[in-house]
Amino acid sequence: MPIGSNVRYVPANIQKAEWVLADVEYLYKLKANNPIRSVYVPGAWGPGRCTGTLAQGTLPLPDNLIVPDATKYSTPNNPAAFLLPDGKTLVQLNPFTRCTAGGNVYGWRTEDVSIYGDGLRGGHGGSGLSSIGGSIRLGELTGTRPIRHALKINLWANKYLHYSSSNPGYRWPADRADSYAAQQYKGTNPKLVMGTLLAIPPNVTKASLGLQTPAGRKLFHALQNYGAYVVDDSAGDAHYLSVEKGVLEEFRATYGYDFCGTSGTFYNDFMKIFKALHIVDNNEPNNVGGGGTPRVRMAPPIGN
Structure with missing residues (x-):
């Protein structure tokens, strides 16, 4: 507006x-033939994001998509938005992290929304606002x-x-x-x-x-x-x-x-x-x- x-x-x-x-925000349009990988709550905000064990569903992701863990000196927000193969559903994570190729994915998952919706909710943790809008x-x-x-x-x-x-x-x-x-x-x-x-x-x-x-x-x-x-x-x-x-x-x-x-x-x-x-x-x-x-x-x- x-x-x-x-x-x-x-x-x-x-x-x-x-x-x-x-x-920096990570925006992806996913394909139906991508491998299905599990999404977990991150194990930490700082180093150790890829140690979480609480599952939050799955995503079809290419195996070569890697986003490094946080470090002692860098804790990026990594908001991410994934458009599912249906062309409508947005899955949003924060802080999106994937430490190994083909491995599990980490980030707090917000409620899925439609790309044709109001564009408000998403993966910016401080406000609850969109990772893509x-x-x-x-x-x-x-x-x-x-x-x-x-x-x-x-x-x-x-x-x-x-x-x-x-x-x-x-x-x-x-x-x-x-x-x-x-x-x-x-x-x-x-x-x-x-x-x-x-x-x-x-x-x-x-x-x-x-x-x-x-x-x-x-x-x-x-x-x-x-x-x-x-x-x-x-x-x-x-x-x-x-x-x-x-x-x-x-x-x-x-x-x-x-x-x-x-x-x-x-x-x-x-x-x-x-x-x-x-x-x-x-x-x-x-x-x-x-x-x-x-x-x-x-x-x-x-x-x-």
């Missing part, structure tokens, strides 16, 4: 972060077509996200906050929580921000026309966007510099964009994007 003409903006006061980072897909940051959907971002909960006895740290469309929200959500703005929709107001322009990179300008338009939902905690001084696996390599090959980093022209554009984000205060189930006339045309229905 695009942002609407009746949107009510509230300052988010997001500041420059040390890092630009990406939450809002993901920046291959070609979207490097091609000529505009991005025609809302995005997903991770913010540092300890600095930005709010929790109180009367505000449990989330709002629609999120259905939860992190289990540690009461202890670690220390933001002072009660309107900035899991599920908050953020967007760039119409009075802000690419020129006024001084954006220099093609990808920065593409993100600007997406965030002004559609916005982005807060879906997870960055757990440090970093701003994240959710991207499909392969986007980071495609970005580097196209532009000659990395998406992730702590400096550079794209880093500067990224931080200017995040500082320009405002809260869409009246984003509600019957008033998505603030309501009124959409800023841009709706994307077409899913093709088959």
